[in-house]
Amino acid sequence: MERKFVVNDMVIRFANVNGTGSASANDMFAKSIFRMGIPITPKNIFPSNIQGLPTWYEVRINGKGYLGRKAGIDILVGVNPQSFMRDVKSVKSGGYFIYDNSKPLHKEYIREDINYIGIPMIKLAMDNYPSARLQQLFKNIIYVGALATLIDADIDVIKSVISEQFEKKQKLIPPNFQALELGINYIKEHYDYPIDVKVEKANNVGDSILIDGNTACALGAIYAGATVMAWYPITPSTSVAKAYETYAKKLRIDKETGKKKYAFVQAEDELAAIGMVIGATWGGARAFTATSGPGVSLMNEFIGLSYFAEIPVVLINVQRGGPSTGMPTRSQQADLISSAYASHGDTKHVLLFPSNPAECFEMTAQAFDLADRLQTLIMVISDLDLGMNNHLSPPMKWDDERKYDRGKVFTEEQLENMTEKFGRYLDVDGDAIPYRTYPGTHPTKGSFFTRGTSHDEYAKYSELGEVYLRNVDRLADKWDTAKTMVPPPELYDVNDDKKSLGLVFFGTTTYAAVEAMDLLQEQNIAINSMRVKSFPFTKEVETFISEHDKIFVVEQNRDAQFRTLLINELETNPSKLIKVLNYDGTPITAQTIMSQIIGMLEPVPAELN
Amino acid sequence: MERKFVVNDMVIRFANVNGTGSASANDMFAKSIFRMGIPITPKNIFPSNIQGLPTWYEVRINGKGYLGRKAGIDILVGVNPQSFMRDVKSVKSGGYFIYDNSKPLHKEYIREDINYIGIPMIKLAMDNYPSARLQQLFKNIIYVGALATLIDADIDVIKSVISEQFEKKQKLIPPNFQALELGINYIKEHYDYPIDVKVEKANNVGDSILIDGNTACALGAIYAGATVMAWYPITPSTSVAKAYETYAKKLRIDKETGKKKYAFVQAEDELAAIGMVIGATWGGARAFTATSGPGVSLMNEFIGLSYFAEIPVVLINVQRGGPSTGMPTRSQQADLISSAYASHGDTKHVLLFPSNPAECFEMTAQAFDLADRLQTLIMVISDLDLGMNNHLSPPMKWDDERKYDRGKVFTEEQLENMTEKFGRYLDVDGDAIPYRTYPGTHPTKGSFFTRGTSHDEYAKYSELGEVYLRNVDRLADKWDTAKTMVPPPELYDVNDDKKSLGLVFFGTTTYAAVEAMDLLQEQNIAINSMRVKSFPFTKEVETFISEHDKIFVVEQNRDAQFRTLLINELETNPSKLIKVLNYDGTPITAQTIMSQIIGMLEPVPAELN
Amino acid sequence: MSYLKPLFHHPSLKENKVGYVKADYEGVISTLCAGCGHDSISGAIVQACYEVSLEPHRLAKLSGIGCSSKTPTYFLSNSHGFNSVHGRMPSITTGANMANKHLIYLGVSGDGDTASIGMGQFVHAIRRNLNMVYIVMNNGCYGLTKGQDSATADFGSISKTGESNPYNGIDLAGLALELGASFVGRSFSGDKSQLVPMIKAAMSHPGFALLDVISPCVTFNNNKESTKSYSHVRAHIESTSEFDFVPEEKAIEVDYAAGDSAEVELFDGSKILLSKLAPDWNPTDKFTAVNRLHEAKSNGQILTGLLYINPESKDLHSMLNTSDKAFNAMDETDLCPGSMELEKINQGLR
């Protein structure tokens, strides 16, 4: 009888202890599958601590290119005794549990419906490596070798990944290869392989790259000409700063002088970080910061200043689980209201919602143009899942013809030739955006006094009601201008001509939503979909919402905050917007979206298809 | 021909320079009218500076008891040359302009349609007082005497107010009386008096008191047993702190020991202020802070902590004109969204909306009970108009039987007798509110670890999705519990049985809204009204909103933030909520409300009455 | 995982004066890196509280955010604890102290938590002479966020990312002295013989007691090639550019006499020179303390010991002249002025 294999469709989870070097081993494994031409989605599930606590690494392998998280684990590599019970339980029926059998498995861990594959990892490591430290490190490579063999991964690909990894430390390659072989050989000698979930070389990744969103944001900032990065460490945004520094060091050192064309400043806190950004953009540079929820909360006062004094700011908000310190190493989309309306008084802020690293790159770059053009704060709304995990992504693109849009800035010449009085907050051409000048531009013209207090068109302090009204009404008009400049939504194949059902999502729910669309299709549920890319909502978003009768809004927070934004900004009747939520800190799955939708449709099945 | 007088219905405005002692003179004048039994509404319109800039003091005198601001000035006392032009313009046709004629009035200030009354104020002062300083001070009393005579105010009442004011500095009384007489006599000798707007003793103030909202809040806090007040100076909330200190010094010193039963701590900034409050209530004291917009923005991170770690906080938010530093000495209701949903993550906060000083007192006291009961932050939402101006208000009331509701706190005995494990975040009785303990209560039981990170029922750190969900879902349930505890709205005489039109307001728009109801009535427009007192909205609010077809929502901000709260929390169709806005920093008038409503009704007059 | 012992290991069975054994002062198992200096300080706190026979519930432990700020979970399980937000422990402690003056307040912070985001609150807690013990677990870096330089990092020190620190480090003890702190001590996490008595002294001091405790971070101040076998590991880390491998280390210990100096090798192979104040040092002479501190610094030494104590210290409660009864024990009878008084106030407003 021929064995039936499930090919290129599985979830593998590694259960490790953090600080043991497993992350890099797991990464190399995932990268190898990707190199085999198979789409993957790796996710790190790590604790808010440095060493000694359970950490998981999950890779979904899916030939069709579904990149959302999927529940149900096919193979679990369990090398952390602390989480053994939980790990064993998490394997789906018929799945595999790979463990270190240097010591026998206690019987409480035995489930009848799964397969156990024991490998004497630590024993093999002890037999082959001298020190405890090395044993711990190479144990990880041993299980990679074993796993690869079990699922029939291409060993040569893995070896090439290892070789690349240690390109600059060649002497590390042989011991790594040796560890890999130890794992491979142990399987070959003791087990029937491959098992019935396996991988096969494919050609399904195109020109995709594997990158995390934070790195892509940082590169976007570099390409957009950000010269000042001011930040304060906070998970999960720290790596934006780290990547900016790493790439700036490579790409932004003046060849001749060795001097830096960037300033990378670790601030004393988030208040100072955004203050530096405001100062720098006021001074005419492009500058940005990256933070997460607690940081944005601390930045609230300054955010109001940037809105009211009309100072460009780019802020990468990598959301994590809130409220308060919350779940620092889990992902949510729960900072929408607090971002959109941050700070006291009547304020509104432009948000961009990337949903993959290529968009992180592009939207960050775009954020600088928008900030300069609109003279206001632009937040790129990312999250831990997008920011810190590697994603299969289209490559990043840059058109060399592309010019930075520095917005309305008077140059020295323009000032020199100007006869009328310069008005910093004067709307001279009807788009509600005034002209600005950089300090030091002209000896006698164009200087002005920036302030967070109420001011007239000439930046002069005023407490007069009518002056105040002119100013804030213009800011409201500027908001309308913004609607014409921010990226429009992506509309997906229209399945439903009657436009009865709609599906709305943004950011990292996209992966799962796109997959859910297919799942619903399979169930003959026709639904039109829209991925929103920005706030304020553009005309297209408004049209979609008004044209559909019943719209499911997918988001990852308890209070359906995105839905609130839709209701509030588009004057939508709330009754037509149905919540589809997931807010436990893990990325939503297609299955969840589908079942919530079907659950809510059930009472009215007649209306469908 | 008999002269026709307008009695007890006028607006008087004093145009002064700040720092010249005019505020106390004007106050004494207003108080005198109040003492004559006539309702008054004084409003200070002052700059964000200490000395030398224009400042206005406006008193509306209205026998019917309408206490909102009214446009159109009947009498202007103009003693500030800086604002002369503006002041002359602001007098309504037929009105009076009282000025210092020590120097002749320039002809550009002459309007044909108003009456000019010149009094040689500075000349009189110079003739009678030795130093420039005293001349400046008594000039103010001179115009009070003149004005009083012109409108026929009771001079004896004024004298008694002066005597009281200088009760402890008796020697100041004679020179003040002298100045008063100088003004009186000058009018008597040179003009026909009274003029045609005048006052008459009445009996229309009942047992009302004249007090500002901030003092009332402070007294509420003292009565509610607040022992720790931590704050940072900021207009317009500073006087809450000042009044707390003043009254605590009188009412909270232990008679025997001379020691203080309160701690009044000027913090280094707003972050520290709310941190101290959180620490103090965690420690088992009642504590509060008072601030305004910029302060609330800075407190954002801590506000999230209080929500998530469930720590009682009372915060008096005295709103001023935003965004950013905005208009520090003007009034708005523009911090609603930023208060209701302050901080990142899924957060919601309880708000109370007092609309007069008696309610400032009561609601502040109530806020302490609610904070302890609900174990969360309660914001009393006041504004500059309510907080810093004197208001005619019902007296403050306290029932001596009233006990503080300290909420669910385990005592030493209860802990001693407890057999089950204490769970700080365990909902033992279904109201979603857990029990807490104060530090130091019991040697071995009841201690717990407070944290802003995700925690289980026993306050233990957890990153597990299901643990997180249990906790935040309980917090959502607690929100529902809050709805049953906060004060219900006030519903006004139902005029409209068909319930087609509704009017909603809160806080300081109440005065004008109540007057507008009468104005609309006069125009035969039937409208049902509701004054909302709290957020979350109670059942009654929900019912009112759902029962009416078209509802006008009156508020003082650009973005109709209160309306957003109604839409978002009650799932209301936005199309039925009509904005009635005023956001130039001045309190809304009844006329504005009426005309906006009528303007919006015009297209559909058939539907009315 | 830590070497700090869990409750069921080797309990010291001798009861102290209030009837508690040492284990009663312990906390849950530490989740810090093996060898982290912070765990040694936790141990010293346990020891000090046991030795002074403090009833655990008479102490409240508070912290900010960071590896250091996690430690309150790892000692004194029977004390109320508050792991607040980053840099704001001082304000929380101020409030708690106001609520109940009768407890001992032990604040734990890190150098990031104190010298960067928390600088303002640190300075002002000193200014108010708040009655508390303030321990900075000072490792010169941001442990929890993976090793960035902190504001106490020395000029020229090399961080895990290989960058040399261009800024001068802030000397928290020197700063506290300048600000008029009433008790300033410095010690080293591995020097129990100095640290335990210093914590005891700080607890008995009626005012703000700063303990600046140098506490090496095994993971992120672990960046020089010090031993042969380690180089391999280090190379691995560089190559993978992931800080995902933390070698297990033993906590660094040191024991030297007052008046002496001791060179201590840190995890990264670098060395620090500790210098202990002489036994006859007069800690009430601030002027000399400041000079000695600057002198030591210019000699490349880290001066340890009780640098300064103001024997006339008056804490915030004394300055404010608050009542002896704790505020959290007061109720309506103590606090509410009653309706008659209110009617009088109303009367005055008519």
Place this chain on the structure above:
Amino acid sequence: MSYLKPLFHHPSLKENKVGYVKADYEGVISTLCAGCGHDSISGAIVQACYEVSLEPHRLAKLSGIGCSSKTPTYFLSNSHGFNSVHGRMPSITTGANMANKHLIYLGVSGDGDTASIGMGQFVHAIRRNLNMVYIVMNNGCYGLTKGQDSATADFGSISKTGESNPYNGIDLAGLALELGASFVGRSFSGDKSQLVPMIKAAMSHPGFALLDVISPCVTFNNNKESTKSYSHVRAHIESTSEFDFVPEEKAIEVDYAAGDSAEVELFDGSKILLSKLAPDWNPTDKFTAVNRLHEAKSNGQILTGLLYINPESKDLHSMLNTSDKAFNAMDETDLCPGSMELEKINQGLR
């Protein structure tokens, strides 16, 4: 209204080296109280800029919030100005300085703005040796919010509300020295002969230059009965419990020689003892500066003068090794690595 002269009054008609007259350095009419020390400092800034022949647009003036922070409107109308938010001027200035290293950055702050809410940013601007002049207009109180004590108020000083300050004041100059500031000076608002050259020196210093300038508040440090006629006014203020009367005062002036002392009577009748460093004082010796400062303090003197200067000061740009071309003058050609480079990066991620 202030005595600071508006543009059209008494312009000094002599052109300086860059062709500007003194009036070109003035600002709009001050709205501070007559006699406010802050206006005298504004005057000194105008004078200094005129004397050093600075083109006004080569300077950017920044401030926080407060009476002091309003002053940038009252000088240098042709310079860009930024009246930011309370306590955050240093971070704004840091950013502005990063954007364009070629301007002079003049930050103005108050003692509330600096020593309370702004303490963190103040400390860290010093730590980074940001190239700026940082003037604290130090009046020991919160002027704009009506006279609360600030953190620099002296112990025991009586505020307008009649309370005696129980806290020790923070000495900003001492603090800056402790933190390693590269330029520390102190002066008095009324002492133009000392202040003007000190501002000039600070502007030419390549790093952080603190000028702690004592600047009496006529309105809120005006609380003792000093003259007969004034008592009446004061009584009035007490009785009405409204700070709504500000007597017009002349700004306090003082002129004394280096090495001397001068007693100055403040608006409230209290006296301060200023002591000027001797002409042969060596300001590069920090150790002595610290000692002299503490010594003066214990003698009840306020030491003025240039206390310390580090001649080897390296500012933040030097530390970061940034390019000479200002960032705000760079465009795509300077900054964008181009599509080829990006394709290489993509390649590395496959």
